[in-house]
Amino acid sequence: QGLSGKVVGFSQIGSESGWRAAETSVTKAEAERLGIDLKFADAQQKQENQIKAIRGFIAQGVDAILVAPVVATGWEEVLTEAKEASIPVVLLDRGIEAPEDLYLTSVASDQVKEGRVAGEWLVGAVGDKECKVVELQGTVGSSPAINRKQGFEEGIAGAANVSIIRSQTGDFTRSKGKEVMEGFIKAEGGGAGICAVYSHNDDMAVGAIQAIKDAGLKPGTDILVVSIDAVPDIFAAMVAGEANATVELTPNMAGPAFAALDAYLNGGTVPEKFIITESKLYTPADDPQGEYDRRKGLGY
Amino acid sequence: MNRSLRPLLATTIIFVLAYALAVSQYPGLLSTRVLGNFLTDNAFLGIAAVGMTFVILAGGIDLSVGAVIGFTTVLIAVLVMWAGLHPLAAFAVALVVAAAFGATMGAAIAYLQVPAFIVTLAGMFLARGAASVISPDSIGIKHDFYTAVSQTYLLLPGGGRITVIGGLMVAVFVLGALLAHRTRFGSAVYALGGNPTSAALMGVPVPRTTILIYTLSSTLAGLAGAVFSLYTKAGYSLSAVGVELDAIAAVVIGGTLLTGGYGFIAGTFIGVLLQGLVQTYIVFDGSLSSWWTKIVIGGLLFMFILLQRLIFSASAPSRKALWKA
């Protein structure tokens, strides 16, 4: 009878971005479809709130727990408690540093790979032309920022003609992305020296595209734009020819998670430890208008 | 009854009422497990809030505590994992660093006469920045001492646990209450919050007390950082963001006047518990969207303060006229 009637607690990080909101709404929709009683707790970006939430779920005796961990460390103790209470835990969208037996499975993307895919696309796109890249980092210290930076650097490591000349944080937001890009363009002689911008998420890329336009340049042509997440607005930009590539981070982490839980709770099947979602590359060749329409309703 | 005790009473009544209401809705909230979690989960907040209470009692404010907590966790993680120090030694180093940091801020406030709000805001940037310079990435701490601490607890009937850090928080509150209410330093703190000019004329060493207050606050924030690192077994530059606001809210809900001079350490304790209750209640409810969570937290904060004011003014002081000629 599937997961119908089961109580599942979901500790979400917060609602800091459109992507996060989409993940939340997809998870809620999935739960509703499966007849799950989903207990949702927003941690307002704080790990301590997530730990409190998990403890709260344990105290309520839920059947399973989903956690989108805000940071990789610090979960051992509370997950041990969950384990002692025989509540399976599934991690969403990032991994953690903890013994693997503390959670059932982790449904996540490979953030380093996302960066690498972006980097490799850029290397391919510029061929052997000299290409100076500016990078818009995510929030300093956040794991996607660290991993996507690392991945991208790996991706361009082989190409001596591609190099990062400037890197600043845009805090994953549109307005900071725009502001930082503005600064980059000024600092690099009006943008003439910049061949591409790599942004750790689409929101900052959308901001950067506006900055490029304001400076009288053509995003997508004068300056290539590559970013990660695949939110609707970046596809809108692709339709307009202003963005060149994005790597998908699917908001549907809950689908595989619920499937794994179903198999485990109803059949005792222990799922794979790491369910890696696909890091699919989208370019203007991939029907951006269709992708835009498909995603628009997901709560981004 | 002493008139200054009234806000404390008001807060206590509100907490009891709120808890009873919450339990009537979710009986699961009434368990030693939940109560034990209140202590453990809010230990770092409570410890930092004790320091904040002193600062606010003296009419100041300390916006740097969250950042100092974050910095301390990173420092401890680095000392333990990279330098191979024993955690206790690392704690000692961290406390000394935090104390020096607080003393510097206090000195700037006392001698440069820059408002505390701004000095500690700069302190917040500095501590947060220093943490991310040391290591932007989170560092897991693996050490026998950490494991041992997390496995030490007092089991309550019903499965609840009084953990080391939960106990530590209670101890800090008790010591803090003694310090505030029963020592000369405590009197000086209240004096500063009441009227700094009078305090100075009455012989309170204002600069020294100011420095000590911020030293105490930062040291306790450092201790809260140590507790946080025990709690999460990690050091992370972005941990405990915004804790200063939670601490201020706890202090104010606890009946301490932000303008200084009035309040109790015990009130802050209840303020912390009340905030923990709100969090737990929201988790038990489990139906609030991200935005409603924020609205409800804000709304409850408003309600608590409003209720407290109402109870407080309902028993408003009648001026005593006992002058016998």
Add this chain to the structure above:
Amino acid sequence: MAQAQGAQAAAPPLLQARQIGKIFGQHHALDGVDFEARAGEVHALLGENGAGKSTLIKILTGALQPDAGEVLVEGQPVHLRDPQQAQGLGIGTVYQEVNLLTNRSVAENLFLGRQPTRFGLVRKGVIERQARQILAAYGLEIDVRAELGSYSVAIQQIVAIARAVELSGKVLVLDEPTASLDRVEVDKLFDVVRALKARGLAIVFITHFLDQVFALADRVTVLRNGRLVGTKTLAGLSQTEVVRMMLGKDLSFAHAIGGGPDAETGPAVVTFDGIGRAGKVHPFTLTLHEGEVVGVAGLLGSGRTEMARLMFGVDLADSGMVRMGGRVFALRSPAQAVAAGFGFCPEDRKLDGIFADLSVRENIIIALQARLGWFRMLTTEEQVDIAGRFADALDIRAAHHDMAVKLLSGGNQQKVILARWLATDPRVLILDEPTRGIDVGAHAEIVRTINRLREDGLALLVISSELDEVVAYSNRIVVMRERQMVAELRGEQIDPATIVQAIAGQAAPDQTPEETP
């Protein structure tokens, strides 16, 4: 007193100032001042408002650092960094304006900084017991655990004195300690001071009440404009001579406050009809006439201030109406009162009166500006003109009118508040203790001003604890007792003796107050 002096001539003074200079901005607040206080003497420090008395005291007790000169304790030069150090040397001080902590208990105020401890913990029981004992000596039986702020200014003043006395092993410094005290308390204070003197302490005493000086002091030192005029033994000195030292001239009308005026008063301006507030003031009815001064007498805490606050709409009356020029209305706010042509000098200058950080000029024009409304702003020229006019009229001593009012001496601040209301050209002026802390010259000046205002046709209500003064200008006197208007005296009845009787409630005055429901 003579015998005390002979004995000490040899020993160095307990507290001494040599060639003290203090400059604020360009203003020489003190210039080459010598001062000494010997064991077993009460040394009065006199001078006009702004003469530099408080500044000298602050320097002597470490609250301010001198720009020149030195302070000596028992003949040894000391550098006093802060009041704490002075306290440690046995110098106890009551500064002008009560400087205690209203948020702490009476007991704690008495013992702050020197609480007895055990294992580092303050012994509250001991403190409270001792506090009760200490205050009993002043005839004060109050709950010492209650907040100091819950008591009247008078009680706070006594606590401040008691604290200073406890702290003073050698020297007790009192800067206008009697400003808000009644005769009874003043007598008690004097008993205490005499006892201390007998124990060989040196007492420095500042006041503007010359009779108190003559009752208590052995020597006087007079300052004028920051300079030393001289130090003299009081014995053989006359009041006129002291006043001449202070002012540099004779007081022309020689403190000549005779009986009250008996001029006919004009038509009624305003009637407070059955105004009252439960728990504060019993309903009372009072009519003020043009060209009339109504004095209000009563003991401390008899409800005079609260009556005035009701009359100005500061506190809301829960009964009664105001009748004015055919209109009947309830006062809802001071703004309304100001619009109706009232003015009000509050009793607590520091708390309710002064805008400490604003300039003297702004402090003077602010009430007028409020009355004109925000849109019609007084130009700078107008402001300068108005401030100048009223500052001159009241002889406000300020280096310039753009300086922050908090930098003025206490008496001058009081005058600024008075000037503020005169500038609004009010019809009804309510003055609550307008002469508190004001020097003799200015005192006479204010009494004259009150008389002149009356002649100009204003209706005035003046609350004052100084009976001589009330008698000097009142056409009528109402007496308050226990928050109730108990008597109304006029004509022949206006003399101190009758008033004292009415206050004490002994002989029932033949004239009852206007009926109160």
Add this chain to the structure above:
Amino acid sequence: MTRLSGIFLRPQVAALVAVLLMNWLLFPDFFDLTWRDGRLFGSLIDVLNRGAPVAILAIGMTAVIATKGVDLSVGAVMAIAAAVAATLVVGGQPAIVAVTAALAAGLLCGLWNGVLVTYLDMQPIVATLVLMVAGRGLAQLITEGSIVTFSDPVLIYIGTGAFLGLPMPVVIALALLLLTTLLVRRTALGLMIEAVGVNKGAARLVGIPARLLLIGAYAFAGFCAAIAGIIVAGDIRGADANNAGLWLELDAILAVVIGGTSLLGGRFSIPLSVLGAVIIQAMNTGILISGLPPEFNLMVKAGIIILILILQSPLAAEAFARRMPKRKTAPRERTMP
């Protein structure tokens, strides 16, 4: 005359000059201005443009701080205003309706704060903390957590357009600065606000409508926040309820303090607060173009703030006065901030 020349001796001006020079050292083209497509371009213009929202917030914040209050909610109010404007235009309303509604929302938020502070007698920090927490939730409620993107030309013009060669945000900030400065200095409003800030009780006693002014100050701060919110939304062509104005209240308070207005209320200067906002933005831009790794951003910012504060502290003022003995400043009484 003396006032005018006095302005140039202010530590704020010195600080701004120092920060700008530093930027110039980091980036020699910093002062270059070019004219293109009917508007000015250059880093200096960027500084003004990016600084405009905080400057506008600072204008409102100055009024609140002058009354001895503080408003922590302005960042959240920005998000609310942005959300209201964006959802309305996306819903098909004309821009004028959207802008009016957004401004009204800001005003309403400010009124709410004002009522809490005056009638419920709550302390400003907590009273506005309520809206700081709940307000962002409200904004997200309006947008349902997503970034509401729009293409309304009027809103976009407000955020990115140019008028007389200057970016619209700069024009709006300047206009607001001019209007409010005139309003408070050409009427008695300024003096009354200062009186309320210095001594609320006494202000009431002299007949100043203290409560009205207090509520007015908070309402004005809310209004300013709404303007800033609309600008920010117009700038990125979307309302980002999650991030619009996040932590900007701290920048605004900082700007006011750098501008020399005391957090204890009383004397205030709106132009200097705006100058403070420009200093902060110049500093941010400097960090951006410095090429330093972003890990150092906060430390650099802290360092510069500390430097400015030391420059402005009474201690430095005394030292300065001793150097220029013409007009000595009186030593302040020691008070705890």
